[in-house]
Amino acid sequence: MTDASLPANPAAPETRKSVSLVAPDARTQKRKAAEARFRMYGIAGIATGIFFLVVLLSTIVASGTGAFQQTFINVSVYLDPAKLDKKGNRDPEDIKKVSTFGYTPLIQQALFDVVETNNLETPLAKRGDMKALISASAAAQLRDVVLENPGLIGETVDFRILASSRVDGYLKDRVKREDVVRDKNIDAEHLDLIDLLVPLGIVEKTFNMDFVTGADASESRPEAAGIGVAMAGSFFMMLVVLVLSLPIGVAASIYLEEFAPKNRWTDLIEVNIANLAAVPSIVFGILGLAVFIQFMHLPQSAPLVGGLVLTLMTLPTIIISTRASLKAVPPSIRDAALGVGASKMQAVFHHVLPLAAPGILTGTIIGLAQALGETAPLLLIGMVGFIASNAPDGIASGLLDPNSAMPAQIYEWAKRADPAFYERAWGGIIILLVFLITMNTIAVILRRRFERRW
Amino acid sequence: MNDMRILERTVDTNEVKIVAKGVQVFYGDNHAIKDVDVDIQDRTVTAFIGPSGCGKSTFLRCLNRMNDTIDVARVEGDIRIDGEDIYDKRVDPVQLRAKVGMVFQKPNPFPKSIYDNVAYGPRIHGLARSKADLDNIVEEALRRAAIWDEVKDRLSAPGTGLSGGQQQRLCIARAVATEPEVLLMDEPCSALDPIATAQVEELIDELRQNYSVVIVTHSMQQAARVSQRTAFFHLGNLVEYGETSQIFTNPQDTRTESYITGRIG
Numbered sequence: 241m242t243d244a245s246l247p248a249n250p251a252a253p254e255t256r257k258s259v260s261l262v263a264p265d266a267r268t269q270k271r272k273a274a275e276a277r278f279r280m281y282g283i284a285g286i287a288t289g290i291f292f293l294v295v296l297l298s299t300i301v302a303s304g305t306g307a308f309q310q311t312f313i314n315v316s317v318y319l320d321p322a323k324l325d326k327k328g329n330r331d332p333e334d335i336k337k338v339s340t341f342g343y344t345p346l347i348q349q350a351l352f353d354v355v356e357t358n359n360l361e362t363p364l365a366k367r368g369d370m371k372a373l374i375s376a377s378a379a380a381q382l383r384d385v386v387l388e389n390p391g392l393i394g395e396t397v398d399f400r401i402l403a404s405s406r407v408d409g410y411l412k413d414r415v416k417r418e419d420v421v422r423d424k425n426i427d428a429e430h431l432d433l434i435d436l437l438v439p440l441g442i443v444e445k446t447f448n449m450d451f452v453t454g455a456d457a458s459e460s461r462p463e464a465a466g467i468g469v470a471m472a473g474s475f476f477m478m479l480v481v482l483v484l485s486l487p488i489g490v491a492a493s494i495y496l497e498e499f500a501p502k503n504r505w506t507d508l509i510e511v512n513i514a515n516l517a518a519v520p521s522i523v524f525g526i527l528g529l530a531v532f533i534q535f536m537h538l539p540q541s542a543p544l545v546g547g548l549v550l551t552l553m554t555l556p557t558i559i560i561s562t563r564a565s566l567k568a569v570p571p572s573i574r575d576a577a578l579g580v581g582a583s584k585m586q587a588v589f590h591h592v593l594p595l596a597a598p599g600i601l602t603g604t605i606i607g608l609a610q611a612l613g614e615t616a617p618l619l620l621i622g623m624v625g626f627i628a629s630n631a632p633d634g635i636a637s638g639l640l641d642p643n644s645a646m647p648a649q650i651y652e653w654a655k656r657a658d659p660a661f662y663e664r665a666w667g668g669i670i671i672l673l674v675f676l677i678t679m680n681t682i683a684v685i686l687r688r689r690f691e692r693r694w
Numbered sequence: 695m696n697d698m699r700i701l702e703r704t705v706d707t708n709e710v711k712i713v714a715k716g717v718q719v720f721y722g723d724n725h726a727i728k729d730v731d732v733d734i735q736d737r738t739v740t741a742f743i744g745p746s747g748c749g750k751s752t753f754l755r756c757l758n759r760m761n762d763t764i765d766v767a768r769v770e771g772d773i774r775i776d777g778e779d780i781y782d783k784r785v786d787p788v789q790l791r792a793k794v795g796m797v798f799q800k801p802n803p804f805p806k807s808i809y810d811n812v813a814y815g816p817r818i819h820g821l822a823r824s825k826a827d828l829d830n831i832v833e834e835a836l837r838r839a840a841i842w843d844e845v846k847d848r849l850s851a852p853g854t855g856l857s858g859g860q861q862q863r864l865c866i867a868r869a870v871a872t873e874p875e876v877l878l879m880d881e882p883c884s885a886l887d888p889i890a891t892a893q894v895e896e897l898i899d900e901l902r903q904n905y906s907v908v909i910v911t912h913s914m915q916q917a918a919r920v921s922q923r924t925a926f927f928h929l930g931n932l933v934e935y936g937e938t939s940q941i942f943t944n945p946q947d948t949r950t951e952s953y954i955t956g957r958i959g
């Protein structure tokens with residue numbers, strides 16, 4: 241065998257040219273050029289990506305930060321017993337009978353008093369003219385405080401009430417003077433008055449925690465709308481998705497990868513799982529509507545149903561990534577475990593699964609992040625357009641009471657006419673992105689943590 | 695030099711531990727083992743030699759049913775250990791593998807600490823009654839695998855951080871820690887330096903006192919040094935099987951002779 245190769249090219253030493261290492265030959269130069277070109281393509285690709293990312297992020301931040309600030313009016317309201325407790329007996333039942341309409345004039349009066357005592361020059365000469373400056377939810381805010389402490393009636397209490405969205409928009413440059421001409425909610429005189437009130441500290445723009453924790457508000461009160469309740473809805477949905485899809489997905493993958501016989505049936509299942517991962521999410525939504533709501537009669541708009549639908553959607557992602565990470569565990573580890581007399585299950589749970597864990601966790605978190613940002617299926621099961629009045633109290637109510645979810649809330653706000661809602665939609669997107677980035681960071685950290693062990 | 699050692703050795707006439715009759719192994723359509731009959735004796739080192747791809751590993755894996763884990767592999771024939779058919783439906787391969795330990799061709803320590811690598815087998819088989827007991831088993835196994843002095847100060851370091859040769863000895867320690875009756879070793883010394891090889895060979899010789907050892911090797915010298923009986927495989931056939939001294943000094947088959955003199959393989 242070795243003998244055969246000897247006489248193959250006896251003339252080789254004579255024909256071989258001596259090659260200089262200093263002057264690269266044409267072939268080497270060509271290869272180098274190709275390599276340099278390829279690198280250029282790569283850098284160009286990455287640069288394009290970074291450019292769009294920067295544009296995207298700066299747009300989001302520029303448009304959304306406004307939502308985290310809100311304009312408030314600081315006034316001392318005299319809680320007139322003649323209006324709020326006509327019988328004078330401080331009976332909570334009687335006080336409750338006074339609706340928000342009873343409180344509105346008190347607030348307007350308080351603000352009007354400020355204008356008068358400070359001798360502010362304004363053509364607005366009536367108490368009722370203050371209406372345009374004050375949020376429609378301010379009265380409710382006042383009423384809630386009074387119902388809780390009926391003893392305050394008869395006293396003058398300092399309040400920080402929401403300004404109307406036009407006032408808020410004026411301070412954020414969203415509402416311009418030239419637009420006000422066509423606006424029947426506010427006049428130029430009001431804007432002049434605000435210019436006078438801001439230096440006095442009566443009207444001030446501060447950080448708006450209520451946006452992060454609060455509930456959605458009706459069309460006419462964008463200044464009161466918050467994403468907190470939708471966040472709770474998303475949280476309960478993710479809880480359902482995590483609790484269902486992680487164990488089911490991992491168990492299914494382990495069975496398929498380690499235990500199932502490799503035959504036509506398992507091939508068929510594998511192909512179908514891959515196909516399911518590619519099914520548009522809206523299809524899962526309509527499936528959820530038909531199965532969970534119409535057939536199983538689960539409550540509509542409930543995070544439980546949303547979670548179930550998103551579980552269906554997330555399962556293929558988790559199964560595929562789990563199987564990939566199980567496959568990546570070297571077979572020699574399984575052999576080693578089996579070789580010392582471990583059962584198949586012991587081999588999988590003691591050795592294979594720990595090695596696959598980082599991959600499984602990453603897949604799960606990415607699946608969850610996908611589910612968190614999913615909107616389309618939620619539209620079909622009615623988790624959108626709902627105006628929550630209260631945050632859920634407890635897990636059962638969180639799962640079963642109608643709620644919205646962050647992306648659905650964003651969609652809902654973006655749909656509404658008032659530009660103040662548009663700003664809040666961007667703000668919601670910032671919060672959603674913060675969640676997604678946090679989850680992805682956790683995925684990266686978990687991955688590092690597990691991999692660093694060995 | 696080697697011949698001297700062979701002649702010195704007295705061959706034990708032990709009872710038979712493993713009887714294999716008419717063993718055939720197929721990988722799909724590939725007929726990897728063709729009708730092999732072998733008797734492996736207790737308290738004896740049996741060497742499998744033969745050119746690469748002749749089926750040594752495949753046959754070795756039949757003896758502890760590791761071929762079960764390969765989907766395409768199909769084993770036919772009759773293999774008995776202590777008179778019991780190991781391919782009987784009632785036999786649990788897990789129990790079998792506790793009784794028939796294995797060291798693989800490539801070192802494959804668990805990505806766990808050195809201690810846990812060795813302790814894993816005793817733990818799952820419940821061989822240790824206490825922590826101290828387990829410590830003793832681990833130390834004893836590491837000593838027998840001639841690696842104790844190198845790792846005694848870093849038992850909690852990862853086993854995968856050892857050198858290739860140390861990893862292989864760790865795997866040997868892991869295999870002997872479960873006190874198997876038969877130890878299958880697939881080229882255990884292919885990654886070892888001569889000193890470690892000599893230590894492992896010493897270990898093999900020592901193991902012979904209690905166990906039956908089957909070793910696959912590409913080194914004629916090693917086969918001659920450590921084994922009492924040698925089987926020569928070629929293209930899936932068992933060509934010749936007998937006393938090591940006889941195989942190396944007086945082979946009956948021309949193929950055996952060509953192989954051990956280096957003309958095929």
Ligand SMILES: Nc1ncnc2c1ncn2[C@@H]1O[C@H](COP(=O)(O)OP(=O)(O)OP(=O)(O)O)[C@@H](O)[C@H]1O
Nearest residue numbers: 721724726745746747748749750751752753764766
């Ligand atoms: N998992 C497998 N699937 C399919 N064919 C296999 C598999 N393992 C081994 N074979 C085939 O079986 C035959 C015998 O292989 P085996 O590994 O037993 O050889 P070997 O004698 O151990 O060789 P080496 O000395 O190189 O380790 C070879 O033809 C090989 O291609």
Ligand SMILES: [Mg+2]
Nearest residue numbers: 750751799880
């Ligand atoms: Mg082999």
